[in-house]
Amino acid sequence: MTFDKIIDDGRLWAVRYDKDDDNVLQKVMSQWSDAHWLASFFMQNIEDLISYFKITNIEDAIYQTMEDRDDLACIIMDISPDANLDRFFRPLDNNRASEMILGKEKGRPNRKSWLRLYAIKLNVGIYIITGGAIKLTRTMQEREHTLQELEKMEKVRNFLIREGVFGEESFTDYQKEAAI
Amino acid sequence: MTQQEAINRLSRYQSTTQSVWKSDEEKRRTAKAQGWLLYSRKIAVKTALAMNRQGITKQELALRMGCSPQYVSKLLKGEINLSLDEICNLETALNISILQYQFA
Numbered sequence: 563m564t565f566d567k568i569i570d571d572g573r574l575w576a577v578r579y580d581k582d583d584d585n586v587l588q589k590v591m592s593q594w595s596d597a598h599w600l601a602s603f604f605m606q607n608i609e610d611l612i613s614y615f616k617i618t619n620i621e622d623a624i625y626q627t628m629e630d631r632d633d634l635a636c637i638i639m640d641i642s643p644d645a646n647l648d649r650f651f652r653p654l655d656n657n658r659a660s661e662m663i664l665g666k667e668k669g670r671p672n673r674k675s676w677l678r679l680y681a682i683k684l685n686v687g688i689y690i691i692t693g694g695a696i697k698l699t700r701t702m703q704e705r706e707h708t709l710q711e712l713e714k715m716e717k718v719r720n721f722l723i724r725e726g727v728f729g730e731e732s733f734t735d736y737q738k739e740a741a742i
Numbered sequence: 743m744t745q746q747e748a749i750n751r752l753s754r755y756q757s758t759t760q761s762v763w764k765s766d767e768e769k770r771r772t773a774k775a776q777g778w779l780l781y782s783r784k785i786a787v788k789t790a791l792a793m794n795r796q797g798i799t800k801q802e803l804a805l806r807m808g809c810s811p812q813y814v815s816k817l818l819k820g821e822i823n824l825s826l827d828e829i830c831n832l833e834t835a836l837n838i839s840i841l842q843y844q845f846a
Contacts, residue, residue: 564755564756564757564758565755566756566757566761566763567756571749572749572752572753575752576763578757584761584762584763585757585761585763587761587763588761588762592819595770596818596819597783597786597790597791597818597819598786598790598793598794598800600790601787601793601794602794605794620791621787621791624787624790625787632770632774635767635770635771639764639767639771684748684752685745685748686745687745688745688748688749690752727748727752727754727755728743728751
């Protein structure tokens, strides 16, 4: 696993998994602009689309996804040096009140969107995108494709700990900072 | 660990080849600004739905159109500024109406 800088100052990264030609941000953005991939996805998940979003027309769902995808791309492309990424990424668990080491986070283009980018928070204002998904259900555990995103986050988190990118000393630093 | 230290540590694991993410987005942004992305996407969606309805793969459509599967992949992402000739070829390959519907 390697990492690609998404913005030049190094505050946003995306994982490039082994055997992949490019990073996960490129991969999901490409899928979300692919009409064929989206048509297949929504056909497979039509029941969730109807029951959670009351949308019965796959064509509408495809256009909505493409629109949200473009908004998301604009947000990322236009991140300014003084923009605070902590405002875009939020804790994955809505009930998580405290900071968590290598916390699992999510970002979306707007509150109504089913698009999600998933990330690990490396430090204050520094994030690593681990994947993305079209989330149509209330919880990620309900569907295989969102469950896989949880597994990817865990895998990246373990890599960062194992390789010492966020090692024991950082853990101690973090505890000291948290105590202040 | 400071922000810069965290960035420096992660940089040790940076990919050795360049990602195409930024250049792809810049191309898409240009296509959107020029106005044709809207139409190429509509054609892409119409094509994708017809392919699914008829059970046709990208490879099969490429064969019918006399082009490469990579070209079909780009077409389905709305990345190609199609000529009238190419749209007619696509209509014939899938037996669908794209232009006729718009000008009826």
